[in-house]
Structures are given as C-alpha cells and as structure tokens.
Amino acid sequence: MVLTPCEYDQYTCDDGTCIASEKRCNLLLDCPDHSDEVECSVWIYSHIYSASHPPPTPEDSSTPLQLNTSLLITSVREININTFTIVIDTSLSISWRDLRLKLKNLQPLMLANKLNETQVWWPNTEIKDASLGEVEMTHASRMLYVRREDEPLPSFMSGEYGEGWLGLRL
Numbered sequence: 718m719v720l721t722p723c724e725y726d727q728y729t730c731d732d733g734t735c736i737a738s739e740k741r742c743n744l745l746l747d748c749p750d751h752s753d754e755v756e757c758s759v760w761i762y763s764h765i766y767s768a769s770h771p772p773p774t775p776e777d778s779s780t781p782l783q784l785n786t787s788l789l790i791t792s793v794r795e796i797n798i799n800t801f802t803i804v805i806d807t808s809l810s811i812s813w814r815d816l817r818l819k820l821k822n823l824q825p826l827m828l829a830n831k832l833n834e835t836q837v838w839w840p841n842t843e844i845k846d847a848s849l850g851e852v853e854m855t856h857a858s859r860m861l862y863v864r865r866e867d868e869p870l871p872s873f874m875s876g877e878y879g880e881g882w883l884g885l886r887l
Contacts, residue, residue: 742822761819772815823865830863
C-alpha cells in the first residue's frame, strides 16, 4: 500500500514528489530522486514461460504463427557483374504477437520498450537468394522491442499495461 498526496493519474516518486504517470519509465529523469526510472523492465517474469518454444497462435494451434516482415534496403555498396555479386545494407524488421508475455511500463515510443533478447522467444533468421547461392550476413545490431497498442490498464499503480507486438530489428 502506498499513502500518497498524488492524484490518481500521477506517479509518486520515492521522495514524495508527484509527476504525471506518462513520465514514469520514459528514459528521462523526471523525479528529483530519479526513482521514476528504477525497475522499468517491460517484462514480468513467469517461471512457466519458455523462450525455446514459439508462442501459440490465438486462433488455432494448427495455424502457423504469423510473422510480419519488412526488409528495407538502406544502401547499395557494390555491384560486380563479373562475379554476379551485390553488397547491400538492409534493415530487417519482424513482428509477431506472443500472448504468453505479461508486460508493464510500456511507453508509446517503441524504442523505450526494449527487451533482453535472451529472455523471450524470437525467430531465427536466414537469408537466401533466388538461386539458393551463398549469402553472407553480418549483423550490425539485433534489438528486440515491444510496441504498445493499448492504453495502460486503469490502475497505473499496478504498473501493468495491455497487449503489444514484439518486434525484432536486425
């Protein structure tokens, strides 16, 4: 239980200061004591969750999991017609829904909702060309984010938010 002078839509800092609820876990230090950025994990750990198994589909267990993919070519570095090779920079985004996850502290800005990639399931990726030739991939970075789709649940004090989509950026 927390006794607080703050309004229902405000967060109580550890020093008793009141700030708007939206300012909690927004990657900015809004409380004078910086307590608004403490314990801002977006995932509520569950001992029954398995990162080695893909999420079940909501409709029917025989339906494959829907993966939404987007491949953006950001630059063409080299085209060699003698060796039939091309060197390109790309950004691959994959999103899916995992209803097994319990989430909290989700922000409207997806980049603020980063997950630890070792804690949750995410798809393995492999790129092949049309001729099934060799494709050399170098990951500059891999990041896993949650996209908030709903407004927070009525009680901000619980810290829990609604459903979201997981997104992988390679």
